[in-house]
Amino acid sequence: MPKRVLSVVLLLCAAIFCSAQTTPSTSAAPKEIPSFDVTAIDKSIEPCVDFYQYACGNWIKSNPVPPDKSRWGRFDELAEHNLYILRDILVQAQAPGKHSAPEKMVGEFYGACMDESTIEKKGTAPLAPELARINGVNTKADVIKQIAYMHQSGRPALFAFYGQPDMHDSNATIAYIDQGGLTLPDRDYYIKDDAKSVETRQKYLEHVQKVFELEGDNPDMAVAEAKTVLAVETGLAQSSMDRTARRDPKTRDHKMTVTEIAAAAPNFDLTAYFASNGSPKFTTINVGNPDFFKQVNTQLDSVSVADWKTYLRWKTINSYAPTLTAAFVQEDFAFNGQYMSGQKEMEPRWKRCVKATDQSLGMALGQLYVDRTFGAAGKERTLKMVKAIESAMQQDVNQLDWMSDTTKKQAYVKLNTIVNNIGYPDQWRDYSSVTIKADDYSGNIERAGAFEVKRQYNKIDKPTDRKDWSMTPPTVNAYYRPPMNDINFPAGILQPPFYGKLMDDAVNYGAIGVVIGHELTHGFDDQGRKYDAQGNFKDWWTPADGKEFEKRADCTATEYSSFVAVKDDKGEVKLNGKLTLGENTADNGGLKLAYMALTEIIGNAPVKPIDGYTPQQRFFLAYGQIWCQNVTDQEARKRVLTDPHSPGQWRVNGAVQNSAAFQQAFGCKAGQPMVSANACRVW
Numbered sequence: 001m002p003k004r005v006l007s008v009v010l011l012l013c014a015a016i017f018c019s020a021q022t023t024p025s026t027s028a029a030p031k032e033i034p035s036f037d038v039t040a041i042d043k044s045i046e047p048c049v050d051f052y053q054y055a056c057g058n059w060i061k062s063n064p065v066p067p068d069k070s071r072w073g074r075f076d077e078l079a080e081h082n083l084y085i086l087r088d089i090l091v092q093a094q095a096p097g098k099h100s101a102p103e104k105m106v107g108e109f110y111g112a113c114m115d116e117s118t119i120e121k122k123g124t125a126p127l128a129p130e131l132a133r134i135n136g137v138n139t140k141a142d143v144i145k146q147i148a149y150m151h152q153s154g155r156p157a158l159f160a161f162y163g164q165p166d167m168h169d170s171n172a173t174i175a176y177i178d179q180g181g182l183t184l185p186d187r188d189y190y191i192k193d194d195a196k197s198v199e200t201r202q203k204y205l206e207h208v209q210k211v212f213e214l215e216g217d218n219p220d221m222a223v224a225e226a227k228t229v230l231a232v233e234t235g236l237a238q239s240s241m242d243r244t245a246r247r248d249p250k251t252r253d254h255k256m257t258v259t260e261i262a263a264a265a266p267n268f269d270l271t272a273y274f275a276s277n278g279s280p281k282f283t284t285i286n287v288g289n290p291d292f293f294k295q296v297n298t299q300l301d302s303v304s305v306a307d308w309k310t311y312l313r314w315k316t317i318n319s320y321a322p323t324l325t326a327a328f329v330q331e332d333f334a335f336n337g338q339y340m341s342g343q344k345e346m347e348p349r350w351k352r353c354v355k356a357t358d359q360s361l362g363m364a365l366g367q368l369y370v371d372r373t374f375g376a377a378g379k380e381r382t383l384k385m386v387k388a389i390e391s392a393m394q395q396d397v398n399q400l401d402w403m404s405d406t407t408k409k410q411a412y413v414k415l416n417t418i419v420n421n422i423g424y425p426d427q428w429r430d431y432s433s434v435t436i437k438a439d440d441y442s443g444n445i446e447r448a449g450a451f452e453v454k455r456q457y458n459k460i461d462k463p464t465d466r467k468d469w470s471m472t473p474p475t476v477n478a479y480y481r482p483p484m485n486d487i488n489f490p491a492g493i494l495q496p497p498f499y500g501k502l503m504d505d506a507v508n509y510g511a512i513g514v515v516i517g518h519e520l521t522h523g524f525d526d527q528g529r530k531y532d533a534q535g536n537f538k539d540w541w542t543p544a545d546g547k548e549f550e551k552r553a554d555c556t557a558t559e560y561s562s563f564v565a566v567k568d569d570k571g572e573v574k575l576n577g578k579l580t581l582g583e584n585t586a587d588n589g590g591l592k593l594a595y596m597a598l599t600e601i602i603g604n605a606p607v608k609p610i611d612g613y614t615p616q617q618r619f620f621l622a623y624g625q626i627w628c629q630n631v632t633d634q635e636a637r638k639r640v641l642t643d644p645h646s647p648g649q650w651r652v653n654g655a656v657q658n659s660a661a662f663q664q665a666f667g668c669k670a671g672q673p674m675v676s677a678n679a680c681r682v683w
Helices: 051-062 074-094 101-114 116-122 125-135 140-152 195-215 219-238 258-264 270-276 290-302 305-323 326-341 349-360 362-373 375-398 405-417 441-457 505-522 543-561 581-602 615-626 633-642 648-656 660-666
Strands: 071-073 159-166 169-179 255-257 284-287 419-423 479-481 486-490 564-568 571-574 629-631
Touching: 051 615, 051 629, 051 648, 071 074, 074 101, 074 349, 074 362, 074 615, 074 629, 101 349, 101 362, 101 441, 116 441, 125 140, 125 305, 125 441, 140 270, 140 290, 140 305, 140 441, 159 290, 159 441, 169 290, 195 219, 195 305, 195 326, 219 290, 219 305, 255 258, 258 270, 258 284, 258 290, 305 326, 305 441, 326 633, 349 362, 349 441, 362 375, 375 405, 375 419, 375 486, 375 505, 375 581, 479 505, 486 505, 505 581, 505 615, 543 581, 543 648, 564 633, 571 633, 581 615, 581 648, 615 648, 615 660, 629 633
Parallel strands: 169 284, 419 486
Antiparallel strands: 071 629, 159 169, 255 284, 479 486, 564 571
16 A cells, blocks of 8 residues: 555545455456446335435445445446456556566556565565654654655655645645644544544554554553554644635635744744755745644644654554555554444455555556557547536526626636646656665555655746646546646546446436536636636635625535434434535536536437436436445544535435426426425526
8 A cells, every 4th residue: 555645635545455365366357337227226216205216226225335345336336447457457567578668667566566475574674764763853853854754755744745836826836834644534533522533532542552562562652652642643633724614715825935934833943844855945835724833833842752753653654554564454454444434344455456556656557547448539529528518507607697797707717718638648747767666565655655745846836737637547536626727537437337438418418427517617616716717716706796606605505414424323413514515516516517518419309218218317317326325334424524525315316406407307396305495506
């Protein structure tokens, strides 16, 4: 498993290694995924009563969460399918014969990950030089220098540092510094006092203790060290901003000079930190949460050097643990996989090693993946659909009765400026400076992580690279970036069940079309709307229109806050409508835009039903079915705190109950559950 590397946008922290499997699994690849699955539909359910259960009921019954997963849905099905393709590529890259530079690199990386025998023989040797360095820390100044070293190597500790487009001049990338340093998924795990949070902290203490014991500390020492780690991280959590509040860009907009932030938090010795972390020289920086640095400034002084060394040892061992022996890997899984997520078994080693290769050398592996699966033709087909949905949004904005012409003109400018990145980047990343060794898995992770950190740091004080991708081509996902004003669709998602080359337009627009509309709408959700066409944090709305938007957004937030996300023996937990507001707005908006685009294609000519469903019904069924999922209670509870996305049930029912087009397609009547009495619509 790659270390939990903090890059510009992602903290790669999922446990993906373990197991004693050293050869590729002989299990067959999963069967082809259908774009439209009639057998998934549960016709015993009335679509106007519970459309999610109608569209997905039989799929849910037939697809329990696999023992090596904590969640299983249509996205996961496709991701699993892609793993088999990637494994074939990696196995072939290891076979005797002539190979390209990317093939040789990813093949050796994968092979080193699969070589458990060598990993076991090395034991904790990969940790030795790192822990020796921490052992040499004697002063608070040494603590800061050690953190700079860890950041340069890709290991998170105390706070976060990275490069990102200037919020007020997106053409320039500047340095950013922000809160960080926690190991548990969210600050609330440290500060909430409900029974489950108390239990989680106790389990965390036990986990940290066991890891210290595996490294060689005696039990009494490990118990004390675990308490120290929890105390230090609790202090960081208490100084951290709530993730719901952080959704508003203005809470993260604090451009300062290096001198100003250094003076505000003198115990951080940030001037020395910046000089030794490997980043280029700079004079201005954006501070995501100034209060964090001011508050932790006191903690830095009050906590002893010995305790800071214990914390740094933990962050180092925790980063390395999944790349070490089976004992470390098993303990890492027992806490992060089993306890925190409800995963019953570890994935086979080959799957974890494929994921590790994708995370560490994703663009090299992605290049090979694209050559095999996608190509230029797929790019052209997808771009045509994107253009159709952008046209639908232009029409949608035009017909809004609550938005003035002044704001509409600016909305058109932003819409027409959006950059569409499809499938894969225009230029492949050059990993030639990364040394990959066939017998050094931990070292490979270290060097690949350091390469990525350096690549990101080198962007600071330079023109923004708007063509750089944040996801690898095999990824089953998509994203919008406000500072770039672009939407990005990796090749991995542009296949069934999201897109079928031979599938009817109704299904394709209901699946990938809605995903496209969803990402497009992000440019105009409660966060995206605060950035202009160039990606600058700038208010381009009239005050009256801004209030009208907020009124509609509040309706959506209130609506989704009434939905129950988890109901188990530990009680009932509802969604956080404020945390999920952007994604819910995008689901509702994307559904509307894709339907408008489909209607434009179909026109008024009658279309013969397929499988007994009209094109309109197939559109909504396709949408419903991409969100079919099962999830463990533990994972569901974790996501309520940390995930800005609603569970599949509410991504479907929450959107269709606000859709007049859905109600018309299925003949729903007022008073039925899928007909909201107070429909919430932003776009």
